[in-house]
Amino acid sequence: MRRARLLVFNAALGPLDYRVPEHMAVEPGSIVIAPLGPRQVLGIVWEPDRLEAGDVPEHKLRPLLEVLPVPPLSAPLRRLIEWTADYYCASPAAVARMALGSTAALRGGGTTTEYRLTGEEPARLTPQRAAAMDALHGEQATIRELAEKAGVSEGVLRGMVGAGLLEPVTVDLDRPYPKANPSHAAPDLSADQQAAADAFVAAVREGGFQPFLLDGVTGSGKTECYFEAMAEALAQRRQVLILLPEIALTENFLRRFEARFGVAPVLWHSSLKSSERRRAWRAIVSGDAQVVVGARSALFMPYARLGLIVVDEAHEVSFKQDDGVRYNARDVAVIRAKFEGIPVVLASATPALESMQLAEAGVYRKIALPARFGGAELPAIEVVDLRIEQPERQHWLSPRLVKAMKDRLLKGEQSLLFLNRRGYAPLTLCRHCGHRFQCPNCTAWLVEHRLSRRLACHHCGHEVPVPEACPECATPECMVACGPGVERIADEVTERFPEARVALVTSDTLNTPAKINEFVEAAENKLIDVIVGTQLVTKGYHFPELTLVGVIDADLGLEGGDLRAGERTYQQIAQVAGRAGRGEKPGEVLIQTRHPTAPVIAALAAGDRDAFYSAETESRRDAGAPPFGRWAAIIVSSEDEAEAREAARAIGGVRPLLPDVAILGPAPAPMALLRGRYRYRLLINARRSAELQKAIRDWLGPLRFPQGVRIGIDIDPYSFV
Ligand SMILES: Nc1ncnc2c1ncn2[C@@H]1O[C@H](COP(=O)(O)OP(=O)(O)OP(=O)(O)O)[C@@H](O)[C@H]1O
Ligand SMILES: [Zn+2]
Numbered sequence: 247m248r249r250a251r252l253l254v255f256n257a258a259l260g261p262l263d264y265r266v267p268e269h270m271a272v273e274p275g276s277i278v279i280a281p282l283g284p285r286q287v288l289g290i291v292w293e294p295d296r297l298e299a300g301d302v303p304e305h306k307l308r309p310l311l312e313v314l315p316v317p318p319l320s321a322p323l324r325r326l327i328e329w330t331a332d333y334y335c336a337s338p339a340a341v342a343r344m345a346l347g348s349t350a351a352l353r354g355g356g357t358t359t360e361y362r363l364t365g366e367e368p369a370r371l372t373p374q375r376a377a378a379m380d381a382l383h384g385e386q387a388t389i390r391e392l393a394e395k396a397g398v399s400e401g402v403l404r405g406m407v408g409a410g411l412l413e414p415v416t417v418d419l420d421r422p423y424p425k426a427n428p429s430h431a432a433p434d435l436s437a438d439q440q441a442a443a444d445a446f447v448a449a450v451r452e453g454g455f456q457p458f459l460l461d462g463v464t465g466s467g468k469t470e471c472y473f474e475a476m477a478e479a480l481a482q483r484r485q486v487l488i489l490l491p492e493i494a495l496t497e498n499f500l501r502r503f504e505a506r507f508g509v510a511p512v513l514w515h516s517s518l519k520s521s522e523r524r525r526a527w528r529a530i531v532s533g534d535a536q537v538v539v540g541a542r543s544a545l546f547m548p549y550a551r552l553g554l555i556v557v558d559e560a561h562e563v564s565f566k567q568d569d570g571v572r573y574n575a576r577d578v579a580v581i582r583a584k585f586e587g588i589p590v591v592l593a594s595a596t597p598a599l600e601s602m603q604l605a606e607a608g609v610y611r612k613i614a615l616p617a618r619f620g621g622a623e624l625p626a627i628e629v630v631d632l633r634i635e636q637p638e639r640q641h642w643l644s645p646r647l648v649k650a651m652k653d654r655l656l657k658g659e660q661s662l663l664f665l666n667r668r669g670y671a672p673l674t675l676c677r678h679c680g681h682r683f684q685c686p687n688c689t690a691w692l693v694e695h696r697l698s699r700r701l702a703c704h705h706c707g708h709e710v711p712v713p714e715a716c717p718e719c720a721t722p723e724c725m726v727a728c729g730p731g732v733e734r735i736a737d738e739v740t741e742r743f744p745e746a747r748v749a750l751v752t753s754d755t756l757n758t759p760a761k762i763n764e765f766v767e768a769a770e771n772k773l774i775d776v777i778v779g780t781q782l783v784t785k786g787y788h789f790p791e792l793t794l795v796g797v798i799d800a801d802l803g804l805e806g807g808d809l810r811a812g813e814r815t816y817q818q819i820a821q822v823a824g825r826a827g828r829g830e831k832p833g834e835v836l837i838q839t840r841h842p843t844a845p846v847i848a849a850l851a852a853g854d855r856d857a858f859y860s861a862e863t864e865s866r867r868d869a870g871a872p873p874f875g876r877w878a879a880i881i882v883s884s885e886d887e888a889e890a891r892e893a894a895r896a897i898g899g900v901r902p903l904l905p906d907v908a909i910l911g912p913a914p915a916p917m918a919l920l921r922g923r924y925r926y927r928l929l930i931n932a933r934r935s936a937e938l939q940k941a942i943r944d945w946l947g948p949l950r951f952p953q954g955v956r957i958g959i960d961i962d963p964y965s966f967v
Contacts, residue, residue, distance in 0.1 A: 248265070249265060249266065249307065250263070250264050250272055252290065253290045253338055254339060255287060255288045255289065255343060259282075260298075261299040261338075262280070262289075262302075264280050264310045265308065265309045266309070267310060271313070272291050272313055274291055275317075275321070275323075276290070277290055277314045278313050279312040280310050288349070290324075290342055291318070292324065293324075314353070315353075315354050316352055316531060317531060323546075323585075326582050326585050327345065329585070330546075332939065334961050335939055335942055336572075340571050341546070341573075344543060344546035345547060345548055347547060348527045350524050351419075351523070355419040355420035358521050358524070359417070360386050360388055360414070360521060361386065361389055361414055362385065363382055363385075364410060364411060368411070374398050377396060377397070379411070382395065382396055388519070389407075417521050419528060420525070423512055424510075426507035426508060428507065429477070430506060433470050433506075435470060435471070435474070436620075438614075439467055439471050439615065442613045446589065446591060449475070450482070450484075450553060450588075451478060453587060454587055457580050457583065457604075457611065458591045458610060458612075459592050459602075459605045459613070460615070461597055461602075461612055462613075463615065463617065463624060464820070464823075464828075465622055465828045466619055467618075467619035468593045468615060469502060470506075470619075473503075475554055483551065484551050484552065485549045485551050485553060486536065487545070488539045488540075488555075489544060489558065489576075489579060490558055491541070491562035491565055492562075492564055493515045493541055495558075496515065496759075499786070500539070511536075511539045512526050512536075512539070514539070514543065515540050516543060531548050533551050542565055552582075554590075555579050555582065555590040556593065557593065559593070559594060559786065561597055566964045572959070572963075576601075577962075580592070596820045598813070599813055599859065599862055599863060600872060600873045603863070622830070623832055625824075625833030626835065627850055627851055629837050629842045629850075629851045630646050630647065630839070642798055642799075643663075643796070648742060650834065654793060655743060655745075658772070659791050659792070659794070660775060660777065660791045660792040661792070661794040662826070663776065664781075664784060665731070665798040665799060666781050667732060667780065667802070668731055668752045669693040669695045669731035670694045670727055671731055671734055673691045674694045674712075674727055675725070676719060677726050681716050681718035683701050685706060685708050687703065687705075687919065688703055688708075689916070689919045693731065694731075695754065696733050698754070699711060706921040706922070713725075730798070732751075733750065735798060736748050736778040739776050748775070748777075749769070751778065751780070751783040752782060783822075784825070785821045785822075789825065789828070790829025790831075792828070792833070793827055793833050794826060794835075795823055795833070795834075795835045796836050796838070797823075797835070797836070797839075800837045800839040803818060804846070808964070809871070810964065812845070812846050813862055816858050816862075823837075837851065845858070849861070870931055871931075872962060873934075876932045876936065877932075877962060878929075878961050878962070878963065879928065879963045879966070880930070880957065881915065881926075881957070882912065882927070883924060884924055884954045884956065885924070886954060890926055891924075891926060893926075893951050894912035896949065897912065897928065897949065897957075904941055906932055906936040907933075907936050907938070908932070909929075909930050909931075910928065910929045913927060916966065916967045923956070927966075929966070
C-alpha cells in the first residue's frame with residue numbers, strides 16, 4: 247500500500263498521513279484534496295522523512311480524494327517553505343499557503359465571468375443604481391468586486407444585470423501575456439554601469455547562487471544595470487522576480503520596464519482582481535510569466551523556471567511582514583536564490599547595515615555605483631536649527647526654507663517637502679476641557695484628516711466624522727489641531743504661495759494606479775510646483791526639475807518604538823534628499839531639526855555616509871544588536887486584558903536560563919491596545935551563536951493558553967510597538 251504524508255491547510259493540525267488510491271499518481275509537492283472528518287482539506291504531499299506526523303496504522307488511513315491539475319511544488323520551493331517556517335518559528339502550512347496565492351487558480355484555467363456597464367443610461371434610476379453607475383465607469387470585475395468598489399450590495403448589481411445595465415463578459419484565464427523584447431531599447435551604459443551589468447549578466451549566464459549588493463548612490467542608474475541581467479535571463483527563457491517595497495512604486499517601475507522591454511511585466515500584489523490573480527498565478531506556474539513585479543507576497547510563488555531575483559530599495563522596512571508569518575522578504579529572497587541556485591541582486595542607495603556587513607564579510611559581492619548617471623551631482627545638504635531659525639507660531643516652514651522655495655518658484659523649478667505624517671494634525675483636542683480624541687481600539691490618538699473631514703486611527707482604520715461639538719463638555723467648535731501632518735504643511739504652502747501648484751502625495755491621495763500615473767505625469771510635465779509628501783515620495787521617483795528638498799522634521803523618526811530608528815532616519819532622509827538635482831540643475835536639501843549634533847543628522851549634513859555606518863555599527867556592536875547579536879520578540883495578546891497579562895506572566899515565569907540569551911519583560915507593549923487586543927511583550931537578545939529559535943520552541947512548546955490568547959513570535963523584529 248502507498249502512503250502519502252500531507253502538509254494540510256488547517257492551522258490547528260500538524261502533518262497527516264493518507265492512503266494513495268490505486269490509480270492515483272502523486273509525488274512530493276503534489277497539491278491534493280483529502281478528507282478531514284466530514285469535510286475536505288487542501289494539502290501538499292511532502293517527503294515523509296522531512297515532516298513528522300503521528301503514527302497511524304495502515305488500516306486506519308483514509309484515501310486521498312483528488313490531485314489538483316497543477317504542477318507539484320518544486321523541491322527548492324519546498325526547502326524554502328521548510329526553512330522559512332523553521333527560521334521564523336511559523337507553521338509550514340502558513341508559509342506554504344503563501345505559495346498558493348489563489349486557491350481558485352488551483353482548479354484549472356479556462357474562463358471566468360466578469361461584468362461591466364452596458365452603456366445604457368435609463369432616464370430614471372434608484373439612488374443606489376445611480377451611485378453604482380457612477381462608480382463603475384470603465385470597471386470590469388466579478389459582481390462581488392464591483393459591489394465592493396461601488397459600495398452597494400451584490401443584490402443591487404444583480405438587479406442591474408437583470409435590467410440590462412450590466413452585462414457579463416467571458417474572460418479567458420489562460421490567455422498568454424505579451425512577450426518582452428530583450429533588445430527593445432537597450433541603453434548606452436556608463437562605464438560603471440557597464441561593469442555592474444557585466445557582472446550580473448555573467449552570473450545569470452553561469453547560473454548558480456550568487457548574491458550581489460548593488461550599492462549605488464541615488465540617481466546612479468541602478469535600474470538600468472539590473473535590466474541588463476533581466477534581458478539575459480529572458481534570452482535564456484528564465485523567469486525574473488522583481489520585489490518592490492510598496493505597490494505604489496510598481497506604476498513607476500512599470501513605465502520604465504515598458505520603455506526598456508516594450509511590454510508591461512506581470513504584476514503580483516494584494517489588490518489584484520480575482521481574475522488577474524488567477525491568470526497571473528497560472529502564468530507564473532507555467533512559465534509564461536517572464537517578469538513578475540510584486541510586493542513581498544510574490545516571493546513564495548511557484549515559478550516554473552526562476553533565473554534571477556532582484557530586490558529593489560532593499561533596505562526598506564516594508565519588506566518585513568508584521569503579522570501572520572513575520573518574515574523579511576529581503577532575507578528570504580536571498581535564501582530562495584540559494585535553494586534555486588540562481589543570482590540575487592539587492593539594490594539600494596542606503597543599504598541596510600546587515601547587508602553592508604555581509605558584503606564586507608564577503609558573503610555578498612558588492613558592486614558600487616559611486617556617481618550619479620549623466621554627470622549630475624549629489625545635492626548640497628544643509629541643516630536648519632529650528633531652535634534658532636524658528637518658524638512663525640502655528641507654522642512649520644523656517645524662514646530659510648520659505649526663501650529657498652520662493653527662489654525655486656521664481657525660477658520655475660520644483661520643490662519637495664517631506665514629512666512622514668499623514669493627515670492634518672496628529673492630535674486633536676478640545677480648547678475648553680482638554681478632551682483628546684483617542685481610538686477606542688488602540689493606544690493611539692485619532693488623526694484629523696481635513697480632506698475627508700474625519701478623525702482616523704492609523705493603526706486599525708477606525709474613523710469618525712469630526713464632531714461639531716466636544717463629546718466631553720459639549721462646547722461647539724472648540725477643537726484645536728496640535729502639530730502638523732502633510733495636509734497642514736500643504737495648507738501652509740498655499741497660504742504663503744497662493745499661486746503655487748501644490749500636490750499632496752500620501753497613501754490617502756495616491757491610492758490607485760491611475761492617480762499615481764496622473765501625479766507622475768503632472769510632475770514630469772512641470773504642472774506641479776511643490777510636492778508635499780510622506781515616505782511614499784522619498785524613493786524611486788526621478789523628476790529632473792526638482793531642485794529643492796525640505797525635510798520638515800528630521801527628528802520625527804528618532805522617537806517611538808523603532809529598534810533601528812537611527813538607521814531608518816538616515817535612510818529616509820538620504821533617500822528623499824536623493825530626489826533633488828537629478829537633472830542638469832544642482833539640488834539643495836534643507837533639513838529642519840532641533841538636534842543638529844545628533845550623529846545621524848551630522849553625518850547627513852557632512853555627506854559622510856561612512857561615518858554614519860561606522861558609528862551605527864559600533865553602537866550596535868556595543869548593544870549586542872543585529873548584525874552582531876540577535877533579537878526576537880514574543881507578543882502576547884487577547885481581547886481580555888487580564889487574560890493577556892496572565893499568559894505573558896506564565897511565559898515569563900518559565901523563561902529558560904541560558905548563558906548567551908537575555909530575556910526582558912514581559913511588559914505592556916508600547917501599543918498596549920491594538921485593534922481591540924491587549925498586548926504584552928518580551929524581548930530576547932541573544933548572541934549570534936545562540937540557537938535562538940530552538941530556545942524559543944523549547945520554551946513555548948509545552949505551554950497551553952486559553953483560546954482567546956494569541957502568541958506571536960517575531961524573529962529579527964523591526965518595530966517594538
Ligand atoms: N545608461 C543610461 N542611459 C540613459 N538614461 C539613464 C541611464 N542610466 C540611468 N539613466 C536615467 O537616469 C535616471 C536615474 O536612474 P535610476 O532612477 O535608475 O537611478 P537609481 O539608481 O535607481 O536611483 P534611486 O536609488 O535614487 O532611485 C533615470 O531617469 C534613468 O532613466
Ligand atoms: Zn485604532
